Amino acid sequence: MSYAIIGFGNIGQALAKAFARKGIEVSVATTRDPESFAADAAAIGPTIIPRTLAEALKADVVFLAVRFEAHPEVAKALPAWDGKTIVDVTNAYGVPPEDLGGQPSSKFMAQAFAGGRLVKGFNHLGAASIAQDPAVQGGRRVVFLASDDEGATAEIGRLVENLGFSPVELGGLSEGGLLVQARGKSWGQLIFKDLVKFD
Ligand SMILES: NC(=O)c1ccc[n+]([C@@H]2O[C@H](COP(=O)([O-])OP(=O)(O)OC[C@H]3O[C@@H](n4cnc5c(N)ncnc54)[C@H](OP(=O)(O)O)[C@@H]3O)[C@@H](O)[C@H]2O)c1
Numbered sequence: 080m081s082y083a084i085i086g087f088g089n090i091g092q093a094l095a096k097a098f099a100r101k102g103i104e105v106s107v108a109t110t111r112d113p114e115s116f117a118a119d120a121a122a123i124g125p126t127i128i129p130r131t132l133a134e135a136l137k138a139d140v141v142f143l144a145v146r147f148e149a150h151p152e153v154a155k156a157l158p159a160w161d162g163k164t165i166v167d168v169t170n171a172y173g174v175p176p177e178d179l180g181g182q183p184s185s186k187f188m189a190q191a192f193a194g195g196r197l198v199k200g201f202n203h204l205g206a207a208s209i210a211q212d213p214a215v216q217g218g219r220r221v222v223f224l225a226s227d228d229e230g231a232t233a234e235i236g237r238l239v240e241n242l243g244f245s246p247v248e249l250g251g252l253s254e255g256g257l258l259v260q261a262r263g264k265s266w267g268q269l270i271f272k273d274l275v276k277f278d
Contacts, residue, residue, distance in 0.1 A: 082238075083108065083135040085153055086144035087116050090168055092123065093209035094142055094201065097242045099124030100212065108135035132156055140164045140238065142201075143188075147171040150188050160195030164231050167199045170270070172261035183260050185225070185252045196231035199252060200224045200239070203259045203270045212243070218275040219245035225256030245276040 082098065083106040084091045091107060098105040104126045109116065113129035120127040135141075136157050143150060147169040154160070171184035179187040189197040201209060203223055213220035222244040226232045236246035249255030249269075258269040 080140060080234075080238075081138040082106070082140045082142070083130075083138035084142040084144055085109075085132065085135060086142075086149075087119065088144070089206035090201075090209065091142075091144035092119065093206040094144060094168070095120070095123045095127045096210045097213070097244075099126055101242055102126055103241065104128060106130040106135040106138055108132045138163075140166065140235070142166045142168055144168045147174055147184060147188070151191050154191035160192045163192075163195045164234060165189075165192050165195050165197045166201065166235060167197055168201045170202050170261045170266075172266065173264060174261075176263050183252050183257055183262075185256060185260060186227075189227070189252070196226070196228040197252075198224055198226040198228070198231050198235045199256055199259055200235060200246075203267075204273060205271070208273050213245075214243060215275045218277040219243060221245050221247050221274040221276050223247050223249050223259050223269055225249040225252055225254075225259060227251050227253075245278075247276070 084094050087107045087109050106128045108130050117129045120129045167185050185199045222239045224232050224246050239246040258267045260267045
């Protein structure tokens with residue numbers, strides 16, 4: 080399984096730190112030449128590989144760590160998303176619900192990545208929390224996952240565990256998934272709830 084993080088700002092770099100902590104290779108890409116952020120990637124760890132967007136999008140699992148408004152631009156960089164899993168880390172806070180046809184933001188986004196399987200995850204945590212060691216006082220920091228594809232949820236759940244976090248499945252994007260989606264200027268009830276699970 081190969082991984083990429085699209086967007087290398089606050090959240091992209093925090094996710095990269097989680098991958099680096101476990102020695103898992105991940106490509107990172109923005110709109111810029113990879114040389115321009117190579118030093119930042121190297122500072123995080125040797126498994127963080129700067130690439131062009133086109134190269135990074137060859138990965139099986141693509142984390143979207145860009146502003147919600149930038150997702151159509153990323154989506155059109157590939158003619159088809161079949162066989163790929165997209166992890167939507169965005170928060171559509173402030174996006175008018177009518178711009179999304181009243182749909183949950185991830186449901187709206189999934190249409191742009193036709194053929195791919197979309198999982199919402201990691202977006203309820205601030206970048207500083209994602210960047211920290213998820214092993215907390217004998218427990219593991221929780222990552223909520225929501226998707227309309229149970230197989231994709233299970234796949235990302237295994238990755239979440241490999242990264243040292245504890246996955247908690249919320250169900251479909253329009254059901255439990257609403258708890259982790261901003262709508263207009265309101266936040267889903269689980270957003271910013273930094274929880275730890277003790278097994
Ligand atoms: N900050 C947080 O604590 C936090 C927490 C949870 C969720 N989120 C969500 O995570 C997302 C990213 O937030 P952030 O704070 O990390 O934003 P940010 O610091 O502004 O980083 C955004 C990144 O996306 C890249 N980018 C923009 N357009 C792109 C495109 N078309 N293709 C590829 N890369 C592109 C930018 O690079 P270039 O412009 O240089 O290409 C930049 O590296 C947002 O949706 C936000 O709501 C943020």
